[in-house]
Amino acid sequence: MTHPSWQPWQPGQGGGVPQRWQDGGAPQAWNGPATPAMLASHADRERAVDVLRAGYGEGRLEHAEFEKRVSRAYTARTVGELALLVADLPQGPMPQPAPVTPVPRTFLQVSRPQTNGKAVGSAVCGVLCLVSFGLTGIPAVVLGHAARSEIRRTGEGGDALALTGLVLGWLSNVAWAALLALMIVATALSA
Template sequence: MTDDARADLRASDADRDRVAEVLRDALAEGRLDMGEFEERLEAAYRARTYGELAPLTRDLPAGAPVTPVSFVKRPEPDGGWASRIVGGEGSSAGGVAILSGFERKGRWTMPRRFTCFTFMGGGEIDLREADFADREVEINVVAVMGGVQVIVPPGVEVVVRGIGVMGAFEHPREDGPPEPGAPRVVIGGFAFWGGVGVARKVTRAERQRLKEQRRQERLERRESRRELPRASREDWHEAHRDRHEELRERREEWREEWRERREERRRHR
């Protein structure tokens, strides 16, 4: 916390996410139990100012992997596609799996051309966290009684040009137009008694973020219901009572009708 801190400065979503990351690391290290973690996480996403965020990480180590919240506003680094088009030769040019497997995942650089071969084996090429040597990259696959799974993040354009003989090259599901600046991935090659699958998935961190975002939205809806004006709450309760009374009356009518039909059947016996 700096000397020129202003506790009443409004916090951004990025500030709340940084605090949430510190709390998740503290939970993983055993510094917080699950109850404390959930309580602080809820408070973090409900916080509106830095003064509400700062106490949530004050008793955690200063050397935590994620920088604690600061009261000084700084521009956020560019996390868009432009920062992931890095040029160069790539960190891996290909993969081979003969009665075995290979994988490329995590933080790595996808080259302009990646060539792989599988024979009675399998491979996985995960581009969700990868950097790219160029805006258009190519994956060339030869799969003989084997397969390769390609995983791309949402927003990336995928073009499939491979040929399958008693095999197949799958096309990914389309979840919207490509994002501006996103790379283009061209998948080609040959599959004999094998296959190449393509799937769109978000990262685990993004899934966690979306889960917490939905949880926060539920909390906000619950809070908004608590803050309804008294008159509105009374109107809602009155409408609920009216609906309950209407259903009770209908049930009584159904019971009465059923009794009448039963008595009529008895008379006709």
């Protein structure tokens, strides 16, 4: 029993007619779905339907036309038939520019200035004056004055914190100074 000899295809010659490789050369790569007569695969049909869905979603096709083309896509036998179904559509969803409408100032987010770190430190030291028996009063005053100076210069937030630290620090320092003065007077009178 004799079998016919195998004849490899040579792309690009003879319009798809099988021919032998000449002179023992290597086969050339197939050009893909550029051949309109090539049979369509399921994936080719699904790609065509996806393009149709995108066109319908963008309002490029009426519903009846969309349904008609989808049914034709699923019954298409060749890649050429599918190409005709989507030839007048872009090959995917087209980005639509967003409408530019100004947002009223009332609804814009207000950016709050950053709180000054020295102001926070001044307020913490001022509050700690109550539990540390006034030992943090001098740092509260120094940090408070430095913070208020920086806040005026840079526009940062935290002026109330710096003022709180200043008031508590000065009250602590004045109380310690008055206590020290009373102790000096008491020792002078007792001597």
